[in-house]
Amino acid sequence: MAYSEKVLDHYNNPRNVGTLDKNDPGVGTGMVGAPECGDVMRLQIKVNAETRLIEDAKFKTFGCGSAIASSSLATEWLKGKTVDDALEIKNTDIVNELSLPPVKIHCSVLAEDAIHAAIKDYKAKQGAGSPVEEPARV
Amino acid sequence: MKTPIYLDNHATTPVDPRVVEAMLPYFTGRFGNAASRNHAFGWEAEKAVDEARRQIAELVGATPKEIIFTSGATESNNLAIKGVAEMYAERGNHIITSATEHKAVLDTCKRLEKQGYRVTYLPVEHDGRVSLQMLQEAITDKTILITIMYANNEIGVLQPVAEIGRIAHQRKILFHSDAVQAVGKVPVNVQTDNIDLMSITAHKIYGPKGVGALYVRRKNPRVQIVGQMDGGGHERGMRSGTLNVPGIVGLGKACELANLEMAEESRRLSHLRDKLKDGLLGELDEVYINGSLEHRLPHNINLSFAFVEGESLLMGINDVAVSSGSACTSATLEPSYVLKALGVGEDLAHTSIRFGIGRFNTEEEIDYVIRRVVEVVRRLRELSPLYDMAKEGIDLSKVSWAAH
Numbered sequence: 001m002a003y004s005e006k007v008l009d010h011y012n013n014p015r016n017v018g019t020l021d022k023n024d025p026g027v028g029t030g031m032v033g034a035p036e037c038g039d040v041m042r043l044q045i046k047v048n049a050e051t052r053l054i055e056d057a058k059f060k061t062f063g064c065g066s067a068i069a070s071s072s073l074a075t076e077w078l079k080g081k082t083v084d085d086a087l088e089i090k091n092t093d094i095v096n097e098l099s100l101p102p103v104k105i106h107c108s109v110l111a112e113d114a115i116h117a118a119i120k121d122y123k124a125k126q127g128a129g130s131p132v133e134e135p136a137r138v
Numbered sequence: 139m140k141t142p143i144y145l146d147n148h149a150t151t152p153v154d155p156r157v158v159e160a161m162l163p164y165f166t167g168r169f170g171n172a173a174s175r176n177h178a179f180g181w182e183a184e185k186a187v188d189e190a191r192r193q194i195a196e197l198v199g200a201t202p203k204e205i206i207f208t209s210g211a212t213e214s215n216n217l218a219i220k221g222v223a224e225m226y227a228e229r230g231n232h233i234i235t236s237a238t239e240h241k242a243v244l245d246t247c248k249r250l251e252k253q254g255y256r257v258t259y260l261p262v263e264h265d266g267r268v269s270l271q272m273l274q275e276a277i278t279d280k281t282i283l284i285t286i287m288y289a290n291n292e293i294g295v296l297q298p299v300a301e302i303g304r305i306a307h308q309r310k311i312l313f314h315s316d317a318v319q320a321v322g323k324v325p326v327n328v329q330t331d332n333i334d335l336m337s338i339t340a341h342k343i344y345g346p347k348g349v350g351a352l353y354v355r356r357k358n359p360r361v362q363i364v365g366q367m368d369g370g371g372h373e374r375g376m377r378s379g380t381l382n383v384p385g386i387v388g389l390g391k392a393c394e395l396a397n398l399e400m401a402e403e404s405r406r407l408s409h410l411r412d413k414l415k416d417g418l419l420g421e422l423d424e425v426y427i428n429g430s431l432e433h434r435l436p437h438n439i440n441l442s443f444a445f446v447e448g449e450s451l452l453m454g455i456n457d458v459a460v461s462s463g464s465a466c467t468s469a470t471l472e473p474s475y476v477l478k479a480l481g482v483g484e485d486l487a488h489t490s491i492r493f494g495i496g497r498f499n500t501e502e503e504i505d506y507v508i509r510r511v512v513e514v515v516r517r518l519r520e521l522s523p524l525y526d527m528a529k530e531g532i533d534l535s536k537v538s539w540a541a542h
Contacts, residue, residue, distance in 0.1 A: 003453065011453060017521055034539030035485035035524060038447055038465050038473065042523035060523040064449040064466040068521065117540070 003065060004099040010069035015076050018058040020044040028122025032113045039063030039107065041071045043114035045078055045086070047122060054078050054086060059114075066104040070094050070111035083119050141457040143503045147342075147437065147496035148291050148319060149461060153388065154344035154497070160391040161346065164384040172381045173372060183383045190390025197393040198317075198336065199327035200353050206373045207386055210350040211318040212242040214337035215285075217352055217377060218314045219246045221363025222283045222335070223255055226312070230280035236260045236268050236297075237479040239287050243316055247285075256280070264481050265430035266295035273305060283312050288320035288336075292463065292476040292492055293429030294438025296320065303332020312361060318342055318350075322396030323404065323435055328353055334361050340385065344497055345392030349385030352377075403497060408436035410495050410504050415439045417508035422515055424528070428463075428477055428490060437495040440477075442486040443511075445525040446518045451491060454514030458507050463490035485534070 003011070019042075022029045026047050033040040039062060046056040057075035061068045073094055078086050094100070094108035144152070164186060172187045174180025191202035208214045223233065235247050237259050247257045258276045260268045268286060284306045289296050299315055306313035314335035320326050321336075322343035328336060339350035354376065355361045365371075369378030419425050424444040440463075443451060448464030463474030465488060473487035482490070491511075495504070519525040524534060 011450070014521060019526065031523065032540050035488070035534060036483070036539075038484075038488040040523055040539070060521055060526060062445060062522040062524045063447050064464070065453040067447075068450060113540075 006073075006098050007066055007069040007100070010072040010098070011065040014059075014068060014072040016056075016058050016072065016079075017060060019060065020046050020056065020058050025125050026122075028118040028120070028125065030114045030117025030119070030121060032117055033063070033110055035062065039067045039110060041067065041110055041114040043071055043074060043111070043118050045083075045118050045122060047083060052082055054081050054083065063107065063110075064104070066098065066100055067107040067110060069098055070100075070107045071114060073097060074111045074115055078115065083122065086115060086119060089115055139500070139502050139506065142459055143457065143499070143507060144459045145493050145495060145499065145503075145507060146459045146461055147494035147499075148294070148492060149494070150341045150347065151344045151496050152498060153341075153346055154392065154395060156395060157345055157388045157391045161384045161388040164387050168383075170383070172383055173370065183381075186383060186387050187381055190386045190393075193390035193394040193397075194338065194351055197326075197397045198321060198338070198353060199329045201356065204328075204353050204356050206352045206354055206376050207381055207389075208350045208352055208377055209348055209379075209382070210341070211240075211316065211337045211339035214339070214350050214352040215240070215242040215314075215316055216246050217363065217366050218335040218337060218354075219243065219283065219285055220250065220366050221376070222312055222314065222361070223250050224364040225362050226282040230278075230282040232256045232258070232278050232280040232282065234258045234260060234273065234276050234281060234284045234286075236262060236286050238262050238266060238290055238293075238295075238476045239285070240291060240316055240318075243285055243287070260286075262479050265433070266290060266293050266428075266476075266480050267297055267430060267433060268302070270298060270301055270305065273302060277305075277309050277311065281309070281311050283314060285314040285316070288315045288317035288326065288331075289324070289435050290429070290476060291319050292474060293440045293480070294319070294435035294494075295429040296324065296433045296435065298433075299333065300331045303334075306334075307332055312359075319435060322393065322400060323437065325400070328355065334359070335363075338389075340389035340392055343392045343396055346385050346388045349382050349389050351389065404436040407495050407497075407499075410499060410501060411437055411439050411493075413501070414493060414495070414504050414508060415441070417504075418511060421508070421512045426482075426486060428482055429480060438493070440490060440492045442477075442482065442490045443515050444486060444489055445522045445528060446489050446515050448489055448491060450518055451489075451511075451514060454518060455507075455510045458510055460494075461492050463492070464488045 048055040057078040059071040091108035091112040170179030170183035172183040336353040341347040428440040448462030449466035477487040
């Protein structure tokens with residue numbers, strides 16, 4: 001199977017690899033997939049308490065090249081967006097951007113799931129009464 | 139050293155230049171049909187085919203008349219299993235095979251099941267070998283055939299073929315073995331291995347694609363099979379179709395070379411294999427060998443690189459040709475059924491890589507492959523959330539994953 005240029009680029013130079021402090025109230029962590037299925041994505045966002053914008057996003061992925069590329073691309077797209085705008089990112093956008101073949105569509109679905117899981121975690125933390133005003137610890 | 143490096147010699151092998159040379163005259167000047175009985179062109183072709191029969195028979199301890207030419211091992215397996223099932227249908231309807239056979243055997247058995255035959259798929263032990271006791275217990279008075287491969291194409295594990303054959307003969311059951319990966323690589327002898335039917339293919343032993351053979355025993359016992367292709371009654375009625383003379387000449391030559399060079403070649407290949415294995419296990423943690431190391435082809439190693447998905451590893455080592463048991467590399471999107479049968483967890487099956495070293499690989503190439511694999515595994519583990527978690531001491535089997 002031949003990979004698209006963009007998949008290869010993200011695979012060879014993945015953007016935003018890393019880990020954010022999952023205990024930070026401004027950080028939302030989403031982990032989706034399972035080792036038995038051959039892919040696990042961990043995607044994290046950090047929301048600026050004042051601007052309400054996603055100021056940082058990190059990922060780590062166990063999976064095929066398309067799964068790595070999908071999550072790498074997702075972190076790029078998340079930065080600078082509000083949480084609500086981030087929820088608008090659709091797996092089909094990822095499919096189109098990376099020219100994923102049909103057998104790899106599940107990689108993009110997983111990335112969308114990871115975005116939603118990270119936002120859900122962030123919202124739960126906010127709802128749990130963490131003072132929004134408190135400057136985020138790094 | 140040239141890249142890409144080919145380390146996928148279980149899939150196929152390049153044709154040895156000496157084999158090509160032997161074949162060439164039979165495309166042009168000596169193009170005759172081996173079934174043409176009344177002119178020199180036919181006689182010449184027939185003579186070449188007879189010589190190939192002799193070369194193949196000599197490699198596996200058979201007699202030339204016991205060698206039936208086919209288009210390859212898929213056909214040989216189909217012909218052996220269906221041919222026996224049909225011929226001995228009155229004696230019984232039960233076949234025993236194993237869970238790690240090639241699809242050409244498994245799917246043939248499945249088709250026979252639809253026609254009313256009963257098939258037992260023996261499980262394998264953790265090392266990839268069938269249990270002789272379970273085999274004994276699976277035999278019924280309706281069992282007509284045991285079909286178990288000589289060596290596995292993914293993990294290179296050798297089955298206890300001689301013992302299986304002995305059990306089969308004690309119970310008056312025929313024994314077929316798919317020996318595609320073993321012939322020419324380890325000593326195979328249909329007499330001492332108690333084999334009644336055996337599948338062979340040329341392209342795994344530095345011969346051309348599209349030609350193979352089926353060994354069919356003629357004495358003690360005399361095995362009969364029903365041909366599965368109707369036509370001119372070639373190969374004593376067992377396999378109709380004009381013989382692929384150049385291909386057959388190539389298969390014969392490949393067998394002759396294997397016979398001459400196998401002992402030395404297998405020493406060299408097992409040295410390279412051990413170097414590769416030790417190099418990778420020495421540099422990386424959490425690498426697991428799939429299948430028995432003791433009962434194994436000299437040129438095979440199958441490793442799971444935990445926390446690194448197989449397809450992404452292949453993508454990283456794109457100048458090395460190997461294959462993976464990962465679902466992402468298979469047409470079915472299922473991880474290797476062979477590794478599953480061994481009891482390898484699906485998480486580790488997704489991380490497996492098969493290395494198959496061949497006649498034309500060099501020590502320099504193996505050194506290069508070690509460096510490349512180590513580099514890419516390290517890089518991908520930096521990217522792997524599972525590696526992070528394992529390093530934190532989290533037991534991944536206890537995590538409740540959001541499976542999708």
